[in-house]
Each structure stands twice: as structure tokens, then as C-alpha cells.
Amino acid sequence: GYRHYLPEQVKRLRFIKRAQALGFTLDEVGILLKLDAACTCRETRALAVHKLALIELKMADLAALRQVLGGLVQECDAGAGGAACPIIDVLNRE
Structure with a gap:
């Protein structure tokens, strides 16, 4: 169940993961x-x-x-408990 990678493959995988951690997409990588x-x-x-x-x-x-x-x-x-919810009001605006 283990995969064995060559050192060059490990280097490439680390490169890819580090680039992704910096926000690069796979296409950008x-x-x-x-x-x-x-x-x-x-x-x-x-880039x-x-x-x-x-x-x-x-x-x-x-x-x-x-x-x-x-x-x-x-x-x-700050509002009263019975008043309309300001968050819901904003989401309902057109």
C-alpha cells in the first residue's frame, strides 16, 4: 500500500504543494x-x-x-428582540 517515489518526483511534488500553498492553481503550477x-x-x-x-x-x-x-x-x-432582523432585511433587499 505504499508508494515509492524517486527523489526527483519527491522534489516535484514538494514544488507543486508549496506553489499551491501560495495560492497558485494547478494550471499556474x-x-x-x-x-x-x-x-x-x-x-x-x-506571474x-x-x-x-x-x-x-x-x-x-x-x-x-x-x-x-x-x-x-x-x-x-443593539436591536430589540421583537424587531425585524437587520441581516435578513439586507438579504431580502432587491
């Missing part, structure tokens, strides 16, 4: 592997810069969502 074989640091850097920009956009979006949800939770905490 494939590109990185090709770039590694071609020794093209400039293109690799460009990493693009990925970083996407991550920063996602973080900004998540921060905005956090602020909105936090405000809605505070409205729930």
Missing part, C-alpha cells in the same frame, strides 16, 4: 514548472506579481465584507 525548466526568472516574477495583486484584491474584498457583516451583527445586538 504547470506554467511555473515550464518556467523553471526554461530558467526564466522574469516571467516567473511576473507572482499578478498572483500577489489578485490576493490583495481578495483581501480588500474580504475586509469590506467583514466590515459590513460586523455592522450588521452590531445592529442585531
